[in-house]
Amino acid sequence: MRLDQNQKKLCEEIKYSFVNADLLEQALVHSSLKSRGHLNNQRMEFLGDRILGFVISDYLFKAYPNWREGTLALNLNSLVCREACAEIAEKIELGKSLIMGKSESKYGGRTKKAILADAMEALIAAIYLDSNMNTVSNVLVTLWKAKLNNLSEVELDPKTMLQHWVQARGMGLPQYIDMKRDGLDHEPIFYVEVRIGNGLSAIGKEKSKRSAQQIAAKDLLIQLEKEI
Known part of the structure; x- marks a missing residue:
């Protein structure tokens, strides 16, 4: 594959030159380009998402040894979300290099945030497949430098953290559902379920509804961390 001017500029922006340009091409192919069959960036999105999560997690863990888990998780979510x-x-004008169907391009596909986020993840995977984890880590830390220099040590409660997580991904607010109440009248135990838009849920139980909600939110955040 010979790179066009936009793709050459993209490589300059990310400060990385591909050994195998075919990997870059696949990362740039949107699924709307039907003529290329299965050669699009969807599988690369999957891999790139996981690589980004690992690289940023590793960076935060090493750069902030005194931060508690909740603070690390909150900052991680803000750094790897689709909006980020x-x-x-x-910033790197990735949209100009995308290879997509004429209709998608005509109706603003090159500037759609969802398409750009997916392509960014695919590009991350392409760099990794073309090199190694150390190289892609260096590229990502450089690209994310401004965001990494603007982090907060404020640790929020689980309910607030969960709300930030879903809102950053365009989901509706978490739903808290009172399930049942057990125990004696003077020592009740409340069961509360929390659900979010991607279908995941968790149940918390405690001596007050508010505490049960916090426990449910915390358990769901643990599930979500495993998904990242």
Whole structure:
């Protein structure tokens, strides 16, 4: 594959030159380009998302040894969410290099945040497959430098953290459902379930509804961390 001017500029922006340009091409192919069959960036999105999560987690863990788990998780979520990926993609003008169907391009596909976020993750995977984890880590830390220099040590409660997580991904607010009440009248135990838009849920139980909600939110955040 021979790179066009936009793709050459993209490589300059990310400060990385591909050994195998075919990997870059696949990362740039949107699924709307039907003529290329299965050669699009969807599988790369999957891999790139996991690589980004690992690299940023590793960076935060080493850079902030005194931060508690909740603070690390909150900052991680803000750094790897789709909005963050789309913002970086816009900064490096990734949309100009995308290879997509004429209709998608005509109706603004090159500036759609969802498409840009997916392509950014695919690009991350392409760099990794073309090199190694150390190289892609260096590229990501450089691209995310401004965001990494603007982190907060404020630790929020689980309910607030969960709300931030879902809102950053365009989901509706978490739903808290009172399930049942057990125990004696003077020592009740409340069961509360929390649900979010991607179908995941968790149940918390405690001596007050508020505490049960916090426990449910914390358990769901633990599930979500495993998904990142």
